[in-house]
Amino acid sequence: MTQKGIRGFATGLFVATSIMTFFYFYESNSQAEYEYENEELEITNADIEQYLQQQDLVVLPANEHDELLQAIEEFQQGDHTREDEPDSERIFIYQTYLTIERGMSSSEVANELEKANIINDQHEFQNYLHEHNLTQSINIGEYQLNSEMSFEEIATIIS
Known part of the structure; x- marks a missing residue:
């Protein structure tokens, strides 16, 4: 070849x-x-429900979805007030973890509580502690307190 x-x-x-x-x-x-x-392809409602559960998905009607999107947009724009809730009825509850260390005085504790908005006036709280002979009874530790507590409840917890 x-x-x-x-x-x-x-x-x-x-x-x-x-x-x-x-x-x-x-x-x-x-x-x-x-x-x-x-x-x-025959897809049944059971197939759809099973898929949604496996994917951890939720189905919403279109109008509810639109309402949620609108609420998110309002929140992101800084409008955190609800239309059905006037400002005069809003109550803010503050919560904090107060750490009392060795050597802290009752005035320092009262100052920390006022900074955290747990009490309104540190001098009133100091007077309460003094009147009830609790200024020397404050214990070291970490305590969860909130602004709905009375002076008596706070004093009972920290002493």
């Missing part, structure tokens, strides 16, 4: 392989598309 003959034979093999490859991939894709188009 001559050199031209070998080249021709190799070229023929290459062309034939290319054509076969093209039809192989084209036919397999079109066959899969044909099967997918003709396949009827």
Whole structure:
């Protein structure tokens, strides 16, 4: 066989392989598309519920979704007041963890409580402690206190 003959034979093999490859991939894709188009999928409500539970998703009606989006937008814009709740009726409750360390005086404790908005006047609290002989009874520790507590409740907790 001559050199031209070998080249021709190799070229023929290459062309034939290319054509076969093209039809192989084209036919397999079109066959899969044909099967997918003709396949009827039956999805039941149970399937949908199962999927939602697995994905930890919740379905909302469109109007509830819109209301939530509006509430989020108002919150992000800084409008934290609710329309049905006038400002005069709002009550803020402050909560703090007060740490009393060795060597802290009752005036320092009262000052910390006033800074945390737990009490309104540190001098009134100091007077309460003094009148009830509790200025020396304050214990070291960490205490959870809130602004709804009375002087008596706070004193009972920290002493």
